[in-house]
Structure formats: C-alpha cells, structure tokens
Amino acid sequence: MKELLSDIERKVLRVIGNYSAGRRRTPTIDELCIKTGRTRGGIMEILDILTKEEYIEWHRSEPDKMEVFETWERNGVLKWPLR
Template sequence: MLDDSERKIHRILHNYSVGRGRFPSMQELMIKTTGKSEKDITDTLISLEDKLFIIWDDKRQVESIKLLQGWEQQLRSEAFKPSDNLDYWTKY
C-alpha cells in the first residue's frame, strides 16, 4: 500500500500521462506537490519504482518514467467489488 506522498505523485504521473500525453517535469511535480523538495520527490519516485509502480531508467529526467500500474491493486479490487444487493435488504 502506498503512503500519501507516493499516492499523490503516482496520481499526478497517471493524470499527466492520460490527460497530456506526457509526464510532468520535476518543476511541475514540485508545483503540484505544493512545495515538496526535489530530493523528497526523487525519494518518492525511487520508492514507487521499488514497489513496481513505475520504471525509471534515467534518473536525471522525470519524463523518462514508465507507469507499470495505473492505480493500487487493493483499491481496484475494492472499488469493483460485485454486489448482489443483499446488503440493502439485510442491513437497512
């Protein structure tokens, strides 16, 4: 499971890649994360890479990142949990 800063940067990367067709620069990440330092962002990106959410071959350029997962697996499975509406009749 991702911590808050990992989740925020991961969502920024995903939204940029989908909406703009590119990844944000380090400067854009610093703005979007409300003033996080370059070192904090770099550490978070390395942590995302360690957890297999991204691949970051060229550590000098944020734009070289490749997303491996668009969201957390745990959240995806909870969000799309099938329901038979039995809860409505038994709990309410």
C-alpha cells in the same frame, strides 16, 4: 513489497497517471514539485519508492523520463496489528 502506499506516494502516482492520460506525457520533476508542494529531493525519493514497488520505471540519471506501469494503488490488505 509494501502493502499500501503512503498518502504522498499515492498522490504522486495519481498526478503521474493524470498527466499521462491528459497530456500524453509524464510530468517533469519540477511539475511534480509544483503539484505536490514537495522539494525536488523529496519527489526523487518518492519516485525511488514507486520504482521499487514497480508502479513506474524511472532512473535518477534521467529524472524527467519515466514509464508508468500502474496509475492507481493496488488493492492492499491491512493486517492487524499495524506496524
């Protein structure tokens, strides 16, 4: 597993978390595109990463359906040297 999320991965995770808390549902791919300024393909790549890192459960076959496990980045430990 990766130690830290990238800025855009963290942003998408926060948007998903805020939608879940405020609207009682997860955002659609199109809503994520609007909120982040990313393309549909870019959002799907980020969702793949968040799935792999076990922040969400999501499948490309049902792109607008996801289950959220964690809405904030886990505490990571930076190791030196950064690679």
